[in-house]
Every structure is written in C-alpha cells, then in structure tokens.
Amino acid sequence: MIEQQLAGLLAREAIRDLPLRYCDCVWRDDIDGIIDLFAGDGSFTALYAGKESAITGHDDLREFYITSAPLMPRPYIHNHVIELHDDESASGRCYLDLRSAKNNMGWIGAGYYNDEYILTVDGWKFQARLFNALHMEDLPASWSDI
Numbered sequence: 001m002i003e004q005q006l007a008g009l010l011a012r013e014a015i016r017d018l019p020l021r022y023c024d025c026v027w028r029d030d031i032d033g034i035i036d037l038f039a040g041d042g043s044f045t046a047l048y049a050g051k052e053s054a055i056t057g058h059d060d061l062r063e064f065y066i067t068s069a070p071l072m073p074r075p076y077i078h079n080h081v082i083e084l085h086d087d088e089s090a091s092g093r094c095y096l097d098l099r100s101a102k103n104n105m106g107w108i109g110a111g112y113y114n115d116e117y118i119l120t121v122d123g124w125k126f127q128a129r130l131f132n133a134l135h136m137e138d139l140p141a142s143w144s145d146i
Contacts, residue, residue, distance in 0.1 A: 008084055014124040015082050015117050019094050022126075023075045031065045039118050039125040048133040071138055072101035073108070088119040089127075096131075100138065109136040 018037055025033035035058050038044075043056040044064065055064045080094040091114070098109035111133040118127040 007087070011084060011090065011119075011124065012082050015090055015092060016080055018117065018124060018126060019077045019080060019113065019115070023077050026073055026075055029069055031062060031069070034065050035062050037126055039120055039127050042126050042128065044129045044131070046131045046133060048136055070102075071108070074099040074101050074105065090117040091115060092117065108138050110134050
C-alpha cells in the first residue's frame with residue numbers, strides 16, 4: 001500500500017515537472033529541450049477560434065517551435081491538475097497566461113492545455129499537448145491554417 005502511494009506521488013511529481021520544464025525551455029529558447037519533453041511520436045495541437053493545427057513527431061515539432069520563436073512568448077503556467085490512469089499513463093490540465101518579450105512583456109494570450117502523459121524508458125513525457133487558445137493577440141506563422 002505505501003509502495004503504491006509512494007509510486008503515485010513520484011509519478012505526479014515527475015508529471016508536474018513537465019509543464020514547468022516546458023515553460024522554462026520556451027523562456028530560454030531551448031528548442032531541443034522542448035522536443036525532449038515529448039515522446040517520439042508525441043503531438044502538439046492548437047485550437048483557436050474553432051480551427052485546429054496539429055503537429056506530430058520530433059522533426060515536425062522542432063520545425064514548429066523554431067518558427068514560433070520570433071513571437072518571443074513567455075508562458076506562465078498554473079493550476080496543474082493530474083489524473084493517473086495506471087502506472088504508465090496519465091492526463092492533466094494546466095492553465096496559461098502568455099506574454100511577449102518582444103512587446104515589453106505585454107499580454108498576448110490565455111488558454112489551457114489538455115495533456116496526455118506516458119511513461120517511457122527515459123521517464124514521463126508528453127504524449128499529446130492540446131492547447132486551447134481562448135485569446136491570442138498574435139499567432140505563430142506556423143498557425144497559418146488557423
């Protein structure tokens with residue numbers, strides 16, 4: 001019983017660290033660091049104004065984050081909720097306030113992430129990030145179909 005509780009706490013802490021590291025990597029323009037947080041077949045999907053843009057796999061994710069870097073986003077994540085499904089999968093939700101370093105840290109957006117997490121040989125990773133953009137003042141060029 002205690003072993004299960006401890007394993008659950010350790011999993012939650014590792015999962016809770018993913019969005020924090022994600023934001024830290026975005027702040028530092030560490031594209032490789034961002035990509036390393038995703039499973040090999042991981043995906044990022046953005047929803048805005050009823051339209052969707054989806055990117056899957058490390059190569060396409062890298063291209064997306066490189067083309068998004070000129071926005072100079074500075075994310076603030078909060079209210080992270082995690083649900084463990086079993087020893088190797090979980091889901092969660094966290095909320096985002098987004099500012100822009102290129103615009104004197106002005107507010108450029110808000111939304112929330114619905115995440116799916118998976119335990120890999122390298123630890124917990126994002127299997128899927130679904131960003132629900134509730135408000136965006138500026139969009140990455142790679143969101144041209146949104």
